[in-house]
Amino acid sequence: MSDHLPVILFLLPFATAICLPMVGARRSAWCRPMALTALLAMCVVAVINVWIVVEHGDTRYAFGGWPISTSLPDHPLGIEWVNDGLASAMLVVLSFLAWLCLFYSGPLTPRSLGAREVLYYALLLLLISGLTGIVLAGDIFNVFVFLEVAALSAYGLVGIPGGRALIVAFRYLILGTLGASFYLLGVVFFYASTGTLNMADLAQQMAAKPELMASKAVIGGTTFMLIGLGIKMALFPLHGWLPGAYTRAPDSISPLLASLMTKVALYGWVRIMFWVLGARAEIGQVHLLTLLSGLGSLAAVAGALLALRQQDVKRMFAYGGISHVGLILIGVSQGNQTGFAGSMFYLINDAVMQAGLFFIAGAAIHQYGARTVEDLSRLRRSPWMIGAIIVLAMSMIGIPPTGGFFGKWYIILGAIEAGNYLAVAAVVVATLLTMAYFQRVFVRIFDDTQESSTTDDADMHPALKLSMGLTAGAVIALGFWSDPIIRFFREVAATAGL
Amino acid sequence: MIEFIEAALQRPNFIAFVVLFLWGLFIMNTHPNLVKKLIGMYIVQTSILLLIVTIGVKQEATVPILQGSDAVLSTADQMSPPNYTNPLPHVLTLTAIVVQVATLGVSLALVTALYRKYGSLDEDEILQKIE
Numbered sequence: 001m002s003d004h005l006p007v008i009l010f011l012l013p014f015a016t017a018i019c020l021p022m023v024g025a026r027r028s029a030w031c032r033p034m035a036l037t038a039l040l041a042m043c044v045v046a047v048i049n050v051w052i053v054v055e056h057g058d059t060r061y062a063f064g065g066w067p068i069s070t071s072l073p074d075h076p077l078g079i080e081w082v083n084d085g086l087a088s089a090m091l092v093v094l095s096f097l098a099w100l101c102l103f104y105s106g107p108l109t110p111r112s113l114g115a116r117e118v119l120y121y122a123l124l125l126l127l128i129s130g131l132t133g134i135v136l137a138g139d140i141f142n143v144f145v146f147l148e149v150a151a152l153s154a155y156g157l158v159g160i161p162g163g164r165a166l167i168v169a170f171r172y173l174i175l176g177t178l179g180a181s182f183y184l185l186g187v188v189f190f191y192a193s194t195g196t197l198n199m200a201d202l203a204q205q206m207a208a209k210p211e212l213m214a215s216k217a218v219i220g221g222t223t224f225m226l227i228g229l230g231i232k233m234a235l236f237p238l239h240g241w242l243p244g245a246y247t248r249a250p251d252s253i254s255p256l257l258a259s260l261m262t263k264v265a266l267y268g269w270v271r272i273m274f275w276v277l278g279a280r281a282e283i284g285q286v287h288l289l290t291l292l293s294g295l296g297s298l299a300a301v302a303g304a305l306l307a308l309r310q311q312d313v314k315r316m317f318a319y320g321g322i323s324h325v326g327l328i329l330i331g332v333s334q335g336n337q338t339g340f341a342g343s344m345f346y347l348i349n350d351a352v353m354q355a356g357l358f359f360i361a362g363a364a365i366h367q368y369g370a371r372t373v374e375d376l377s378r379l380r381r382s383p384w385m386i387g388a389i390i391v392l393a394m395s396m397i398g399i400p401p402t403g404g405f406f407g408k409w410y411i412i413l414g415a416i417e418a419g420n421y422l423a424v425a426a427v428v429v430a431t432l433l434t435m436a437y438f439q440r441v442f443v444r445i446f447d448d449t450q451e452s453s454t455t456d457d458a459d460m461h462p463a464l465k466l467s468m469g470l471t472a473g474a475v476i477a478l479g480f481w482s483d484p485i486i487r488f489f490r491e492v493a494a495t496a497g498l
Numbered sequence: 499m500i501e502f503i504e505a506a507l508q509r510p511n512f513i514a515f516v517v518l519f520l521w522g523l524f525i526m527n528t529h530p531n532l533v534k535k536l537i538g539m540y541i542v543q544t545s546i547l548l549l550i551v552t553i554g555v556k557q558e559a560t561v562p563i564l565q566g567s568d569a570v571l572s573t574a575d576q577m578s579p580p581n582y583t584n585p586l587p588h589v590l591t592l593t594a595i596v597v598q599v600a601t602l603g604v605s606l607a608l609v610t611a612l613y614r615k616y617g618s619l620d621e622d623e624i625l626q627k628i629e
Contacts, residue, residue: 141590148597152604159608164628166612167621173605174526174535181542184594185519188546191587192553 005049006061006083009091010132012042013098017125024118031121032106038125039099046095050088054488058084058495060138068198076198082138082275085492086344090135090267093348097259097355098128104359104467105252108366110160120160127153127256131264140187140276141197143268144180147232150264151176154257158249165248175231175241183228189221202276219283225272232265235329236299239322246318251362254314258321259355263347266325270332270344274496279335292333297426299326304433308440311372313364316437317357320396323430324350330423331411337498339414341489346407348485349395349478353404356392356471360385363464376444384465386445391472393438395479398431403478410486511552518545530621532609536602543598547591554587561585 016038024031062068066078130150137143159169234242281288303323310316331343364370368378395404415423525538562582
């Protein structure tokens with residue numbers, strides 16, 4: 001039974017998504033409890049799964065029992081899912097955040113849905129199963145398919161409010177499909193030059209034949225994959241779709257998209273970079289990691305600069321997310337265990353922080369109608385929102401004892417270890433800019449001359465309070481348990497050959 | 499240079515792929531009409547399918563179902579692999595087509611919703627009406 005845990009993890013949201021329209025056709029009130037139960041079960045299975053991986057080591061799942069052995073001269077025939085330390089840790093984060101986002105979204109579910117609420121929950125669960133598939137896939141073509149499953153559900157969910165959200169969803173669709181096409185093109189190049197799609201087999205062939213890595217097909221394939229996944233993870237010059245989509249998406253959906261979509265695409269790139277190409281891969285004469293470090297630094301600074309200029313609160317947080325994708329890339333690309341472990345830890349933190357910030361933004365709109373930074377003064381009477389935003393801002397900026405501090409600390413340590421002072425400077429500048437845009441928020445909230453709302457948050461729905469409190473608590477808890485988590489990711493980094 | 503042109507001319511499929519891909523990319527990014535953007539998107543995706551099918555072609559080979567003299571042989575080591583093509587690229591094409599059709603379906607639904615609401619398919623016009 002425990003061998004099948006990865007597939008059970010995928011099937012829980014997927015099978016529920018298929019069953020929901022059948023059950024919901026007669027009893028639409030059952031949809032929400034069903035979806036919540038499925039995701040809660042997923043959380044439990046994910047925790048058992050990570051425990052088994054830590055105790056008994058990685059497992060590889062062979063679909064249909066087809067051989068997946070990669071010991072030469074055999075080549076794998078079947079489709080493989082890899083359930084290793086990194087994947088199992090990501091799955092825990094993914095399932096808990098997915099459950100929390102669904103739990104939070106209860107009072108904010110768009111009223112205009114009516115009978116289509118059934119399909120809304122089905123799409124949401126399909127999105128989560130697509131993300132689970134990306135995390136587990138051990139085969140580059142499978143990653144493409146799951147990227148599209150997740151993205152197609154996301155396009156539908158972003159377009160729900162109608163009006164301006166539709167045009168934003170359409171732009172997201174055009175750019176997202178372009179990203180997927182570029183990724184598929186990269187897959188074709190890899191397949192044409194190696195004859196395999198399995199990640200472990202690809203890595204073996206790359207290691208066995210150094211001339212392969214220098215061939216034009218593999219260099220081209222790597223570049224296309226980077227562009228494709230770069231669009232999906234909103235890497236700075238390719239981020240065009242993100243701010244609009246996250247701002248216009250329904251308030252119940254944007255926390256889920258912000259915390260998971262870009263992070264999982266980033267995870268997909270980390271998989272390909274370290275488990276397929278290897279840490280020493282080069283594009284032409286340029287070291288791939290050096291290139292990524294540069295791109296990450298650019299994204300970290302530019303994202304924070306753009307966030308500083310925004311008036312809309314959700315849009316500001318969306319740009320903050322773009323900046324943080326850059327920070328994670330900086331840590332990953334230092335080529336040492338410290339940086340890798342730090343940025344994987346930061347990835348988890350960032351997923352929680354983004355979810356929490358969009359919870360607050362959504363609750364502020366729901367409760368006080370506060371959309372722009374100017375309106376934020378109305379939040380002053382709400383202890384839950386103010387408490388959560390202070391803790392999350394501390395983590396975004398990187399003040400101990402929150403998890404954001406430890407993530408940034410290890411990223412900086414990794415960059416110093418690699419002697420990459422440009423990256424250190426980029427992290428510091430991004431931190432200062434983050435502080436600057438949160439300062440704008442706090443000046444508005446605590447400025448006495450501004451009008452404040454007369455009502456406090458006593459009538460706020462308990463789901464909103466609880467989810468904001470939980471994310472704020474999780475960031476602090478991550479800070480306190482940063483040491484074992486960093487050690488865990490160091491071991492993961494060692495398996496990636498760092 | 500001559501050799502390069504010669505080599506390129508011997509691979510018309512690759513040239514067709516490059517032309518279609520860039521053409522589709524151009525339409526997708528520059529045309530204001532939403533449906534034409536989708537046509538560009540479809541051309542981009544189809545050009546990639548053309549590339550996958552192209553790399554799966556093998557001359558004088560047939561479908562990977564044992565036939566002729568191979569069919570009567572029961573042991574695997576006696577059949578001749580050069581007679582058969584690799585079926586995987588075609589399977590990949592099928593999967594990619596399914597993804598492509600699903601994407602097109604979702605995008606057409608979005609365009610229909612936009613048209614019902616704003617009565618136009620022109621992106622600039624829709625943006626003007628929103629303002």
